[in-house]
Amino acid sequence: MKKGITLCLSVLLTLCIAVSFTFAEEKKKREKFGSDSRHETAKRVSFKPSDKKVRWKMVMPWSKGLLFYDIAVHFCDSVRLASAGRLDIKPFSADELVPAMQSFDAVSKGSAQAGHDWPGYWKGKNEAFVAFASVPFGLDAEGYNIWLYEKGGLEMMQELYGKFGLFALPGGQCGQEMGLFSNKKATKMEDFKGMRVRTPGWYMDILNNLGAAVSPLPGGEVYLALERGVIDAAEFSSPAINYPMGFDEITKYAIQPGVHQPGIQCGLFFNQKAYDELADDLKWIIDICAKETQLWSYNWINGLNAEAIRKFREKIEIVKIDKETLIEFRKITKTYLDDLKTKHPDVKKVLDSQEAFLESFAEWRDARSGATPWPYETYIGGKITE
Numbered sequence: 001m002k003k004g005i006t007l008c009l010s011v012l013l014t015l016c017i018a019v020s021f022t023f024a025e026e027k028k029k030r031e032k033f034g035s036d037s038r039h040e041t042a043k044r045v046s047f048k049p050s051d052k053k054v055r056w057k058m059v060m061p062w063s064k065g066l067l068f069y070d071i072a073v074h075f076c077d078s079v080r081l082a083s084a085g086r087l088d089i090k091p092f093s094a095d096e097l098v099p100a101m102q103s104f105d106a107v108s109k110g111s112a113q114a115g116h117d118w119p120g121y122w123k124g125k126n127e128a129f130v131a132f133a134s135v136p137f138g139l140d141a142e143g144y145n146i147w148l149y150e151k152g153g154l155e156m157m158q159e160l161y162g163k164f165g166l167f168a169l170p171g172g173q174c175g176q177e178m179g180l181f182s183n184k185k186a187t188k189m190e191d192f193k194g195m196r197v198r199t200p201g202w203y204m205d206i207l208n209n210l211g212a213a214v215s216p217l218p219g220g221e222v223y224l225a226l227e228r229g230v231i232d233a234a235e236f237s238s239p240a241i242n243y244p245m246g247f248d249e250i251t252k253y254a255i256q257p258g259v260h261q262p263g264i265q266c267g268l269f270f271n272q273k274a275y276d277e278l279a280d281d282l283k284w285i286i287d288i289c290a291k292e293t294q295l296w297s298y299n300w301i302n303g304l305n306a307e308a309i310r311k312f313r314e315k316i317e318i319v320k321i322d323k324e325t326l327i328e329f330r331k332i333t334k335t336y337l338d339d340l341k342t343k344h345p346d347v348k349k350v351l352d353s354q355e356a357f358l359e360s361f362a363e364w365r366d367a368r369s370g371a372t373p374w375p376y377e378t379y380i381g382g383k384i385t386e
Contacts, residue, residue, distance in 0.1 A: 050279030056089040056113035061100035064093045067241050071172040071297045072116035078289035087282045108164045113274040119267050120201045128346035132157050134261035136333045141175045141263045147357045167275045169290040171268030172297040177258035181247040182233035189325045198234035203260035226250050240304035248315040
């Protein structure tokens with residue numbers, strides 16, 4: 001009996017050792033999940049700080065009254081502070097040095113060294129620029145940040161701008177836009193037919209396909225067009241940027257959500273020759289300050305958005321498009337974007353990359369759902385997702 005027990009214990013001990021060894025071996029096979037590619041560069045800094053003072057000019061499509069202008073100025077301030085004034089980029093608002101929509105060409109030609117933008121403005125130069133600005137039903141702020149910095153988006157952005165003699169970096173993420181300010185309570189698909197709307201870019205084409213009549217009026221003309229009944233509805237930007245424009249004074253509704261721009265992505269672009277001539281330490285300062293601007297702008301704008309939407313609610317009704325209409329809208333958008341891909345190879349390349357990211361991220365997005373940080377009473381009332 002004792003011999004049998006001893007034998008059983010010996011076999012059990014052998015099995016435990018084997019399992020432990022196998023587990024240890026398996027553990028050894030797994031590498032660390034992810035790494036910071038910049039670390040190797042930072043370990044051995046071979047360049048010295050430049051003592052040369054550099055003076056640049058930045059042009060943009062923004063007037064001084066828009067928060068986008070403040071984002072551009074924030075970047076310039078960050079560079080000045082980090083470089084102790086060695087690189088001084090002076091910002092010029094729209095029409096101070098060049099007309100708003102000529103800022104891209106001015107930097108490309110070297111008339112100015114830097115620019116700030118919403119890349120979709122350069123749709124006429126290459127359709128793919130829109131994908132780096134915002135895609136209807138596309139990437140949100142989180143998605144843009146991951147795709148740009150971790151999934152090859154930045155390299156595609158630099159390749160596209162590089163065709164025009166420019167070096168580009170992300171330069172301001174403002175989150176989701178508001179939907180349409182309107183005097184018509186449109187929540188169903190049929191409501192949009194015949195509606196006269198102001199919006200630019202791909203959303204303009206999509207709404208036209210729905211039967212709306214759309215024009216891309218400049219921002220400065222939107223208020224008067226709404227007031228005079230030239231258009232029925234208009235979108236421009238996020239709540240904080242829209243509020244000073246006073247659309248709630250002349251409309252009754254804000255039709256949500258802003259599916260046309262789940263994430264407003266801005267960009268910084270530099271004349272390639274001017275950038276190449278910079279000392280290495282100043283290039284790193286530009287890179288780090290661009291990332292700091294990307295982070296700051298999202299927090300700043302969205303903090304202000306929460307305040308602005310409360311002010312809007314005091315004067316207008318916030319209405320939601322119904323679920324069935326959103327799903328149908330999503331289908332129409334896909335048909336439109338798929339058609340764009342067949343006509344524009346650069347659009348196909350970028351959108352395929354973004355869509356592959358969305359697929360790869362979907363499982364984690366689903367697994368984490370249900371933890372939306374609503375106020376206590378909202379959550380226990382049954383609203384657990386956003």
